[in-house]
Amino acid sequence: MCVRDKKLVLVDGSSYLYRAYYALPQLSNSSGEPTGALYGVVNMLHKLLSEEADEHIAVVFDAPGRTFRDDLFEQYKAHRPPMPDELRSQLNPLKEIISALGIPVVEVAGVEADDVIGTLARRSVGPVLISTGDKDMAQLVDERVTLLNTMTGRRLDPAGVEERFGVPPEAVRDYLALVGDKSDNIPGIPKVGEKTAAKWLQEYGNIAALRENADEIKGKVGESLRAHLNELELSVNLATIRCDLDLDVSPPQLLRQSPDNSRLRELYRRYEMRxxxxxxxPDSPEHNAKADMQQGPESAGNQKHGVNQTSSEQDLSPDYQLVTDEQELDVWIASLKEAEAFAFDLETDSLSYMDAAIVGFALAVKPHQAAYVPVAHDYDSTLGQLRQLSLDYVLARLRPLLEDDNQLKVGQNLKYDMSVLARYGIDLRGVAYDTMLESYVLDSTATRHDMDSLAWKYLGVSTTTYEDLCGKGAKQKPFASIDVHKAKDYAAEDADITLRLHQKLLPRLKDKPSLFNVFSQLEMPLVPVLSRMERGGVKVDQEMLGEQSKELAERMSEVESLAHSEAGEEFNLNSPRQIQEILFERMGLPVEHRTPKGQPSTAEAVLEELRHKGYELPRLILEHRGWAKLKSTYTDKLPRLIHPQTGRVHTSYHQAVAATGRLSSSDPNLQNIPIRSEAGRKIRQAFIAEPGYSLVTADYSQVELRIMAHLSADEGLQRAFAAGEDIHRSTAAEVFGVEHPSDEQRRAAKAINFGLIYGMSAWGLGRQLNIERELAQLYIDRYFERYPGVREFMAKTREQARERGYVETVFGRRLYLPEISSRNRQRREYAERTAINAPMQGTAADIIKQAMIDVDAMLSDKYPGVHMVMQVHDELVLEIPQEQIEPVSKRVQKLMAAADQGALTVPLEVEIGVGRDWDEAH
Structure with missing residues (x-):
């Protein structure tokens, strides 16, 4: 094949950009620059290049500004929202990266990327591969031109196009013109769907023939066709991809050049694409170390560095030692004893703290100096006899150090190590510093606090990940089967990096005394408390959950039948596409919101709006979703989570997830079990006490409103709480101007009280109370007239947040608000609402954490047979022997009421409930 016949690969850069942006989470580098789309597009390009290693290639982007289609039809793409700011900011860096990869970038003003691709495809002599997710491109397919969807891997040749659309490629343009495109706002013919368009074109061949025979089309769809024939030419012109552009570049010129590795390094480092x-x-120290390890353990030098380090750090070769005999372990134990604090990390065979077996121990006493003590690596005859100390021996030698309060430990997510060691009879003490929590307290709004991310962010080190060492997916090897010399470098690095992170983060915390206090007085003391709660678990009634699953399945089936009857046909209630077609195309319901791609949204909030307007089918779909979520998340899943050895469910509490400081939980998620619905209460009935015990709930009453009263210093609110009044009834009396408010007025006042904390608008309040927006605004205005301190607090908080970039809780925890001055109104307003709510929610989180620490200490000292089994929102749940319920409840109530340590000017109240199960205890 001569050069001019070589394959040309054309990449629809605009399609790649949007698909990557919406497919990936909102990632950013340590400077806050968004990077999600960069990662996505570059990874898609790498995949494409690995499969299509062709020298003729280009990435084509839409140029900014109007195109000829805008001149044809002013409403073209009018429904599409503008490109988000965080996506726009990634566009130029992406083009720089693509150019540095040696790939030509093409964009032409006045036309779209589709037209440029179409023109280049038609002018190419050889085969053409177009990589895109845009269905419009199917009209370009012929014997030479193939489409490739990089996201799905699907290729479309002429036969594939006909299978996909029901028409051959040459009819796709007419097909698109008939169906229309809501995302591009191409009108099409109303009432004509994909099947109808395909049927017509199969029968008549093209739009010209269809137009001549329009009188033959029967029914309402025929009437619609004839009524809109004059508009059809516009749709055809809008849907047609131009292939006759006058371009400055030709296919032979689109040659891939050698990558500019120097520029790529600069860009990858800036955007932290590790x-x-x-x-x-390949010649970096990391890769040298890996290559050495592959050649054999004797040549595996201690050369492993991360990128982007300072020159002094690069001069330090890590000293990672393998400890396999008693004398070597003795030397390390002596070093640990002398260290002010040492880093400690377990290597195990599972992420489950209830099941993990110890495979080895990693230790570090100085930066760049660490050891790995293997105890359970598998024997592999190809490596010769494996020498390692026994687990029992190492545990016996390390126990005095691990259980010594005065031997300070540093770790990353030490709660896990603590829980695993507890199963081996070791009470890990001296837990002083957790780098995950140091990072979290410094900036809770950072998206990740895992060791690999922190190593890059604070040390500029690209670490070896578990997947690097053990592989991914089904081919992933157990850690115990990894060559012990490779495992040594990986595990010792964990301990080394953790110690170095601690030495970076602790001084930053100490520079901010209030943050250091939150870290040292709340977060670190809470670690052993949560470990004990997790290991203790909570008992659930497996048989009851099974019955509830059956009931939910029956309800779902009933609702599904009603939904099918309402729609007039059967459809999949779990399919957004089918719901979209039923609601908006066939039933003609109003489109409340659109997806970023311009399609009518079927999100829960949209369905709620439609339900609120009286439409029955959206209500049924929401009801079905609610039952399905409860069934899959709780009644089906909880029995599978019962541990075979304890017969109880063991959740995992997460300290470093919620930006406000609140705990979250997983497997199961205890925070999201509905409390107001009948089904939610039934699920709570399945959480039970052991025989001879009861569950006792201790719940803060209106804690966030009390914190609002303190922060706002509003005299009316403070007076009501000080007098022990029902705050919702008091608010109702003030807002409605009555002495004895009705229950309905109290409910409205409750909505106002909590709604304003969360930044609810008059529109939102009106929806919640089912009243007109104007009346809701009147209620809000009256509220602020009666409680002027609240309005002043909100205004002052917004202003301070803009000035400082963060807000604080009463205890000094900070929540940073990078979007508080955003040019995007929605993001800015969300940040403002967060600024008002976060000090209250964060202070409530701080208070209940202090309460958990205090209650745990009291129970350990006075009532060792009593255990906290759950923490959910503002509530603690304890399992108490029935004869101890009264004295323990009184002590718990007193400690929780004093957990603010006198910081609040309003009293805290704690409500106690007792029951055989969680629901009854409310």
Whole structure:
């Protein structure tokens, strides 16, 4: 094949950009620059290049500004929202990266990327591969031109196009013109769907023939066709991809050049694209170390560095030692004893703290100096006899150090190590510093606090990940089967990096005394408390949950039948596409919101709006979703989570997830079990006490409103709480101007009280109370007239947040608000609402954490047979022997009421409930 016949690969850059942006979470580098779309597009390009290693290639982007289609039809793409700011900011860096990869970038003003691709495809002599997710491109397919969807891997040749659309490629343009495109706002013919368009074109061939025979089309769809024939030409012109552009570049000129690795390193480092940077630098110390390890353990030098380090750090070769005999362990134990604090990390065979077996111990006493003590690596005859100390021996030698309060430990997520060691009879003490929590307290709004992310962010080190060492997916090897010399470098690095992170983060915390206090007085003391709660678990009634699953399945089936009857046909209630077609195309319901791609949204909030307007089918779909979520998340899943050895469910509490400081939980998620619905209460009935015990709930009453009263210093609110009044009834009396408010007025006042904390608008309040927006605004205005301190607090908080970039809880925890001055109104307003709510929610989180620490200490000292079994929102749940319920409840109530440590100017109240199960205890 001569050069001019070589394959040309054309990439729809605009399609890649949007698909990557909406497919990936909102990632950013440590400077806050968004990077999600960069990662997505570059990874898609790498995949494409690995499969299509062709030298003729280009990435084509839409140029900014109007196109000829805007001149044809002013409403073209009018429904599409503007490109989000965080996506726009990634566009130029992406083009820089693509150019540095040696790939030509093409964009032409006045036309779209589709037209440029179409023109280049038609002018190419050889085969053409177009990589896109845009269905419009199917009209370009012929014997030479193939489409490739990089996201799905699907290829479309002429036969594939006909299978996909029901028409051959040459009819796709007419097909698109008939169906229309809501995202591009191409009108099409109303009432004509994909099947109808395909049927017509199969029968008549093209739009010209269809137009001549329009009188033959029967029914309402025929009437619609004839009524809109004059508009059809516009749809055809809008749907047609131009292939006759006058371009400055021709296919033979689109040659892939050698990558500019220097520029790529600079860009990958700036945007913290660590994996790509690793792949780019085969001669880096990391890769040298890996290569050495592959050659054999004797040549595996201690050369492993991260990228982007200072020159002094690069001069320090890590000293990672393998400890396999008693004398070596003795030397390390002596070093640990002398250290002010040492880093400690377990290597195990499972992420489940209830099941993990110890495979080895990693230790570090100085930066760049660490050891790995293997105890349970598998024997592999190809490596010769494996020498390692026994687990029992190492545990016996380390126990005095691990259980010594005065031997300070540093770790990353030490709660896990603590829980695993507890199953081996070791009470890990001296737990002083957790780098995950140090990072979290410094900036809770950072998206990740895992060791690999922190190593890059604070040390500029690209670490070896577990997947790097053990592989991914079904081919992933157990850690115990990894060559002990490779495992040594990985595990010792964990301990080393953790110690170095601690030495970076602790001084930053100490520079902010209030944050250091939150870390040292709340977060770290809470670690052993949560470990004990997790290991203790909570008992659930498996048989009851099974019955509830059956009931929910029956309800779902009933609702599904009603939904099918309402729609007039059967459809999949779990399919957004089918729901979209039923609601908006066939039933003609109003489109409340659109997806970023311009399609009518079927999100829960949209269905709620439609339900609120009286439409029955959205209500049924929401009801079905609610039952399905309860069934899959709780009644089906909880029995599978019962541990075979304890017969109880053991959740995992997460300290470093919620930005406000609140705890979250998983497997199961205890925070999201509905309390107001009948089904939610039934699920709570399945959480039970052991025979001879009861569950006792201790719940803060209106804690966030009390914190609002303190922060706002509003005299009316403070007076009501000080007098022990029902705050919702008091608010109702003030807002409605009555002495004895009705229950309905109290409910409205409750909505106002909590709604304003969360930044609810008059529109939102009106929806919740089912009243007109104007009346809801009147209620809000009256509220602020009666409680002027609240309005002043809100205004002052917004202003302070803009000035400082963060807000604080009463205890000094900070929540940073990077969007508080955003040019995007929605993001800015969300940040303002967060600024008002976060000090209250964060202070409530701080208070209940202090309460948990205090209650745990009291129980350990006075009532060792009593255990906290759950923490949910503002509530603690304890399992108490029935004869101890009264004295323990009184002590718990007193400690929780004093957990603010006198910081609040209003009293805290704690309500106690007792029951055989969680629901009854409310």
């Amino acid at each position: 994996r790509l940077l690793k792949e780019l630098e």
